[in-house]
Amino acid sequence: xxxxxxxxxxxxxxxxxxxxxxxxxxxxxxxxxxxxxxxxxxxxxxxxxxxxxxxxxxxxxxxxxxxxxxxxxxxxxxxxxxxxxxxxxxxxxxxxxxxxxxxxxxxxxxxxxxxxxxxxxxxxxxxxxxxxxxxxxxxxxxxxxxxxxxxxxxxxxxxxxxxxxxxxxxxxxxxxxxxxxxxxxxxxxxxxxxxxxxxxxxxxxxxxxxxxxxxxxxxxxxxxxxxxxxxxxxxxxxxxxxxxxxxxxxxxxxxxxxxxx
Numbered sequence: 619x620x621x622x623x624x625x626x627x628x629x630x631x632x633x634x635x636x637x638x639x640x641x642x643x644x645x646x647x648x649x650x651x652x653x654x655x656x657x658x659x660x661x662x663x664x665x666x667x668x669x670x671x672x673x674x675x676x677x678x679x680x681x682x683x684x685x686x687x688x689x690x691x692x693x694x695x696x697x698x699x700x701x702x703x704x705x706x707x708x709x710x711x712x713x714x715x716x717x718x719x720x721x722x723x724x725x726x727x728x729x730x731x732x733x734x735x736x737x738x739x740x741x742x743x744x745x746x747x748x749x750x751x752x753x754x755x756x757x758x759x760x761x762x763x764x765x766x767x768x769x770x771x772x773x774x775x776x777x778x779x780x781x782x783x784x785x786x787x788x789x790x791x792x793x794x795x796x797x798x799x800x801x802x803x804x805x806x807x808x809x810x811x812x813x814x815x816x817x818x819x820x821x822x823x824x825x826x827x828x829x830x831x832x833x834x835x836x837x838x839x840x841x842x843x844x845x846x847x848x849x850x851x852x853x854x855x856x857x858x859x860x861x862x863x864x865x866x867x868x869x870x871x872x873x874x875x876x877x878x879x
Contacts, residue, residue, distance in 0.1 A: 622699055631778045636786040636847075638761050639854035645757050648682050649750055654690040664697060669746035672698050676856065677750040705741040762793045770805045783846065784813035788851045817846060 630637035657663040672678060672695065681687060770773045785793060790810055797803040820843035827836045849855065 623760075624764060624768075626777060627761055628768075629779065631775065631782040634696065635783055635849055635854045636789055637782065638758060638765075638789040639786055639849075641761055642754055642758060643856065646677070646680065646750060646754055649753055650677065650684055653750075654681065654684050654687055658693055659691045663749065664694070666746060668697060668701050670746065670748050671702065671742075671744045672748075673750055674748035677748055680856065702742065703759070706738070708741065710759040715762060758789070758792065759796070762796050766793060766797050766802050766806065769809075770802050774805075776805060776809060780809045780812060782813070783817075784810050785849070786849060787851050787854050814850070817843060817850060821847060 627637060628639060630640045633640060653663060667673065672683060682691060684690075765775070765779075769779060770776065784790070793806060794803065797806060820837075820840045824836060824840040824843050827833060827840065
């Protein structure tokens with residue numbers, strides 16, 4: 619990672635939530651913004667999106683929440699529907715027969731063992747992955763490698779990491795696949811274990827204090843622990859990238875939203 623991105627990762631450790639999730643979401647928002655306003659007619663991007671039959675579920679709806687997305691999304695999806703129709707029509711075994719829907723009904727009625735149905739279904743399988751997912755995965759690998767490289771040592775990031783919310787479980791698994799040596803692995807595992815122990819303690823206290831007599835003793839961190847536990851297990855909640863509505867809205871990862879009880 620470049621020095622600027624290196625600082626971004628270190629700064630993200632001081633913010634609530636998994637720092638890698640945060641950087642992924644920021645990067646995704648920038649990618650979608652560039653796609654919509656700068657690359658919607660770029661031949662390379664359009665070809666990748668066409669091969670994937672569009673973006674994945676998550677990124678498609680994030681794109682739709684972009685302010686002023688209607689025209690760009692219309693251009694992209696119109697192109698994909700044209701490609702899907704081409705694949706659909708190319709899958710007919712008897713193009714000179716009756717109408718397209720009659721042919722489809724006969725094809726489907728042949729059942730799972732009939733050759734035409736699997737052949738037609740295969741034509742509707744994407745020929746490539748969601749291009750946004752590909753770019754984000756590349757960023758994630760670089761971020762995790764940077765984290766592992768900077769964690770150990772006297773001037774390492776161990777203190778900052780230990781004070782953070784740590785990695786979510788999916789990113790922690792990926793980080794373990796990238797640790798360069800046993801020392802780094804032990805440092806990462808020890809810090810993550812302490813972070814999860816701290817979160818478990820807050821959950822335990824929240825459960826104990828849920829008794830009506832003790833509810834007033836619940837701290838803000840304990841009240842938020844159940845949300846933090848979900849994010850720890852599955853990753854941070856996706857941030858809306860709707861710039862028209864998001865001017866004054868809180869992101870789920872902002873301190874006030876994340877710590878709200």
